[in-house]
Amino acid sequence: MKKKSLLALLLSVMMAMLMACSGGGIESAGGEATEKEVIGADEKDATELKYWTFVELHMDFFKDAVPRWNELHPDKKIKLVAETFPYDQMHNNLLLALQSGKGAPDISDIEVGRFPNFLQGEPQLLPMNEYVEPEKENFVQSRLDLYAKDGNYYGLPTHVGATMMYYNKEIMDAAGVDIDSIKTWDDYIEAGKKVVANTDAVMTNVHTGDATQFQQMISQQGSDLFDDAGNLTVDSEKNVKTLTLLNDMLYKHKIAELTPGGEPHAEEYYAYMNEGKAASISMPLWYMGRFTDYMPDLKGKMVIRPLPAWEEGGGRSVGIGGTGTVVTNQTKHAELAKEFLAFAKLSKEANIKLWTVLGFDPPRHDVWEDPAVREDNKFYQFFGNDIFDTLLSIKDEIPGIHVTEHLPDALTELNTNTLNNVLRQKSESPEEALKKAQEAIESTMQ
Numbered sequence: 001m002k003k004k005s006l007l008a009l010l011l012s013v014m015m016a017m018l019m020a021c022s023g024g025g026i027e028s029a030g031g032e033a034t035e036k037e038v039i040g041a042d043e044k045d046a047t048e049l050k051y052w053t054f055v056e057l058h059m060d061f062f063k064d065a066v067p068r069w070n071e072l073h074p075d076k077k078i079k080l081v082a083e084t085f086p087y088d089q090m091h092n093n094l095l096l097a098l099q100s101g102k103g104a105p106d107i108s109d110i111e112v113g114r115f116p117n118f119l120q121g122e123p124q125l126l127p128m129n130e131y132v133e134p135e136k137e138n139f140v141q142s143r144l145d146l147y148a149k150d151g152n153y154y155g156l157p158t159h160v161g162a163t164m165m166y167y168n169k170e171i172m173d174a175a176g177v178d179i180d181s182i183k184t185w186d187d188y189i190e191a192g193k194k195v196v197a198n199t200d201a202v203m204t205n206v207h208t209g210d211a212t213q214f215q216q217m218i219s220q221q222g223s224d225l226f227d228d229a230g231n232l233t234v235d236s237e238k239n240v241k242t243l244t245l246l247n248d249m250l251y252k253h254k255i256a257e258l259t260p261g262g263e264p265h266a267e268e269y270y271a272y273m274n275e276g277k278a279a280s281i282s283m284p285l286w287y288m289g290r291f292t293d294y295m296p297d298l299k300g301k302m303v304i305r306p307l308p309a310w311e312e313g314g315g316r317s318v319g320i321g322g323t324g325t326v327v328t329n330q331t332k333h334a335e336l337a338k339e340f341l342a343f344a345k346l347s348k349e350a351n352i353k354l355w356t357v358l359g360f361d362p363p364r365h366d367v368w369e370d371p372a373v374r375e376d377n378k379f380y381q382f383f384g385n386d387i388f389d390t391l392l393s394i395k396d397e398i399p400g401i402h403v404t405e406h407l408p409d410a411l412t413e414l415n416t417n418t419l420n421n422v423l424r425q426k427s428e429s430p431e432e433a434l435k436k437a438q439e440a441i442e443s444t445m446q
Contacts, residue, residue: 142400155324159360192255209262
């Protein structure tokens with residue numbers, strides 16, 4: 001039996017079990033939300049809309065948006081029932097709810113790696129074209145394209161996800177390294193050797209359970225997991241070169257350690273980094289919120305710079321990660337939900353709020369030089385006042401990644417087997433592991 005057929009069978013069985021447990025709906029079978037809040041609860045005669053997310057921080061954004069909407073639209077007030085669920089639980093429940101035709105929220109976040117699952121066949125999401133089209137020229141187009149199909153825009157982006165290098169300046173200064181002298185990965189490795197020789201820290205960490213780092217570095221070279229035509233390119237020469245460099249950072253140059261917890265969102269890693277155990281990490285700008293929330297002792301020590309290039313003049317960033325916010329076709333208030341979502345995510349003020357409330361780099365590039373994003377806030381206090389200057393310096397060097405319906409399978413294979421086998425277990429060479437990954441992912445595409 002082919003894997004897709006088996007998956008369809010399993011989904012059918014799960015659906016039947018869920019329907020039986022919940023009396024025909026999905027919600028009661030999906031487990032409890034980790035957080036639930038009614039935003040605008042005191043508003044009289046307000047229309048209730050339900051919102052699902054997998055990121056607790058996103059709640060703060062809507063806590064700001066709903067009161068602004070209600071003040072400007074007294075005749076169309078809303079009450080937003082916002083719920084946060086664990087990542088897998090939310091995406092699985094949403095997919096099952098949409099497939100069953102019952103139990104989905106009005107509005108939901110969908111992470112970019114899962115978004116292709118919701119675009120297969122006829123999307124059960126409402127197109128947002130009437131709101132997107134008039135504003136397209138103000139946006140980083142690759143961010144809109146991530147959530148589009150056949151000319152329809154279904155998800156509204158939350159950030160650009162421009163990848164940067166976060167340096168602990170205190171450690172780098174102690175090592176005698178001028179951060180701004182690091183232009184290429186060769187420079188980075190030499191700087192890392194000074195860090196290891198002169199401090200108690202390593203230069204960086206290499207992830208075994210999160211392919212973000214690998215994706216960043218291959219995308220800098222114009223490579224990816226898929227090409228423009230959607231063909232799988234996991235075992236390409238540039239990808240082998242990248243995994244080899246990560247492996248060399250660990251075992252040849254000895255400037256890195258394996259990431260505690262396997263990935264940069266693990267509690268073990270936050271504690272490790274907060275204690276000054278590593279001098280740098282490459283992550284998108286949205287990761288600033290992880291520092292402010294989970295690594296408070298690094299305030300005033302961290303600075304943000306472009307990624308090292310593979311060669312002088314090469315690309316120094318890439319757009320990684322993302323969340324598209326959608327209106328589902330199960331909403332009973334389609335026009336209101338769409339209008340509110342456009343207000344919350346597309347407007348100029350909304351994009352300024354993405355920065356001031358969440359610390360995300362706004363996908364609407366016409367606000368990057370707006371005085372409002374230069375006003376002092378906790379992110380400037382934590383990282384210094386040159387964040388947007390750095391972003392503007394690489395604004396033409398932020399390619400997106402190719403998102404296809406098979407991207408989740410590719411990421412699962414890399415996160416579960418490939419990176420671990422090469423970097424932790426040392427049981428396969430980069431070339432062997434990527435070739436195996438290519439074959440394994442191809443088997444799911446048949």
